[in-house]
Amino acid sequence: MVNQLINAESVLSGYRRLFGGAEPTALVRAPGRVNLIGEHVDYNDGLVLPIAIDRGVFAVAGPSGSDDIQVYSTAFDETVTIALRRDGPSDGHDAGEWSAYPRGVAAELAAAGVTLAGTRIFADSDLPVGAGLSSSAALEVAVALGLLSVAGEHLPPSDIAHICRLAEHHYAGVPCGIMDQFVCTGAVANAAMLLDCREEAARHIPWPDDDVVVLVIDSRCRHKLSDGMYGERVRQCARAAEAVRSVEPAVQTLRDVTAEQLDACRSSMEPVVYRRARHVVTEIQRTCEAAAALERGDFTAFGKAINGSHDSLRDDYEVSSAELDDLVETARGVPGVFGARMTGAGFGGCVVVAATRDAVPRVEAAVRTCYNMKYGVTAHVMTTRACEGATTTEVPRP
Ligand code: GLA
Numbered sequence: 001m002v003n004q005l006i007n008a009e010s011v012l013s014g015y016r017r018l019f020g021g022a023e024p025t026a027l028v029r030a031p032g033r034v035n036l037i038g039e040h041v042d043y044n045d046g047l048v049l050p051i052a053i054d055r056g057v058f059a060v061a062g063p064s065g066s067d068d069i070q071v072y073s074t075a076f077d078e079t080v081t082i083a084l085r086r087d088g089p090s091d092g093h094d095a096g097e098w099s100a101y102p103r104g105v106a107a108e109l110a111a112a113g114v115t116l117a118g119t120r121i122f123a124d125s126d127l128p129v130g131a132g133l134s135s136s137a138a139l140e141v142a143v144a145l146g147l148l149s150v151a152g153e154h155l156p157p158s159d160i161a162h163i164c165r166l167a168e169h170h171y172a173g174v175p176c177g178i179m180d181q182f183v184c185t186g187a188v189a190n191a192a193m194l195l196d197c198r199e200e201a202a203r204h205i206p207w208p209d210d211d212v213v214v215l216v217i218d219s220r221c222r223h224k225l226s227d228g229m230y231g232e233r234v235r236q237c238a239r240a241a242e243a244v245r246s247v248e249p250a251v252q253t254l255r256d257v258t259a260e261q262l263d264a265c266r267s268s269m270e271p272v273v274y275r276r277a278r279h280v281v282t283e284i285q286r287t288c289e290a291a292a293a294l295e296r297g298d299f300t301a302f303g304k305a306i307n308g309s310h311d312s313l314r315d316d317y318e319v320s321s322a323e324l325d326d327l328v329e330t331a332r333g334v335p336g337v338f339g340a341r342m343t344g345a346g347f348g349g350c351v352v353v354a355a356t357r358d359a360v361p362r363v364e365a366a367v368r369t370c371y372n373m374k375y376g377v378t379a380h381v382m383t384t385r386a387c388e389g390a391t392t393t394e395v396p397r398p
Contacts, residue, residue, distance in 0.1 A: 015062070024062035027059075028058070029057070030390040034350070055384070065118060075129055102172075114147075178199055187386070207294075213355070275316040278311065320342050328341060330371055
């Protein structure tokens with residue numbers, strides 16, 4: 001809450017400074033997320049269990065008085081200008097650039113039938129970029145809410161999630177699933193979101209114990225999803241589903257495949273494709289177990305599931321890194337830690353840990369001695385909690 005107020009003040013004055021004293025009309029907060037379990041299963045129609053966190057993108061928006069949309073990001077210290085033409089927002093070729101997100105969101109909103117108005121947006125963020133905490137979905141959702149508010153339009157959270165995901169597919173070039181945008185728009189405070197990515201139905205599981213906390217440890221080692229490793233995993237999963245479909249015609253995606261069916265088809269797929277699919281099939285199972293454990297407040301079982309998730313991501317899905325593995329092992333060795341795993345797409349980024357509150361200083365000390373010294377970096381240990389999804393509030397007239 002304190003965080004949010006500080007950011008509201010600074011983004012309001014940032015907007016006024018950048019846009020020559022103009023008055024904004026809306027304040028938007030779009031949180032990042034940490035996925036507790038259910039990794040690399042959303043694009044296979046599986047189940048995921050993320051929480052929205054107390055860090056995110058804070059933005060203010062107001063009318064520009066022209067036919068332009070201008071979006072400034074403090075993270076990149078740059079303004080992108082999008083001209084509103086009669087046939088929609090101007091196009092650009094910026095996949096791999098941050099400008100792909102605002103540009104894509106404007107274009108996809110227009111394609112969904114929203115009549116956009118000239119808008120100025122000033123966006124600040126306290127999410128590390130490329131750390132697996134969904135900084136891109138938070139930016140997309142913040143821009144979408146800012147544009148909608150100035151256009152005087154309202155869309156349900158799930159529509160905003162879809163539009164932002166399309167921006168990611170068509171403009172940022174990342175064939176992502178629906179998890180990040182969905183939790184960013186639809187999370188409920190103090191609850192984890194068990195999201196069925198096929199039905200797009202969420203069940204909110206209240207966090208059962210205030211003495212158990214979620215820790216996020218940033219390895220400070222970065223990834224870039226457009227580099228192709230993510231897309232390669234998406235295609236390998238599709239190939240595995242196709243191989244099983246040739247004997248089980250009802251199978252649409254790996255969500256429909258049991259461990260037995262997968263094993264029966266093992267010889268008809270490349271070994272690497274089999275291992276990718278084994279991760280997905282077992283991860284969906286572990287996610288169900290973790291959700292059930294959370295519901296009964298059984299953190300021993302919850303920790304076991306998230307430990308299993310990491311091992312599978314490391315060995316079968318091969319999206320971990322030496323740094324993430326080290327952080328996970330370090331955290332697991334601390335008394336009071338229930339489980340630890342890499343979180344997000346991987347290839348660097350963050351580790352998520354479930355631990356008793358009094359174990360936090362011990363985790364920090366262990367990270368300092370076992371990780372920071374070895375890699376010569378300072379891994380940030382953040383204690384977080386389940387927060388509500390994105391919000392828009394009116395800026396009162398001065
Ligand atoms: C990224 C994607 C998500 C999801 C995760 C891995 O965050 O944007 O859709 O696939 O990776 O679980």
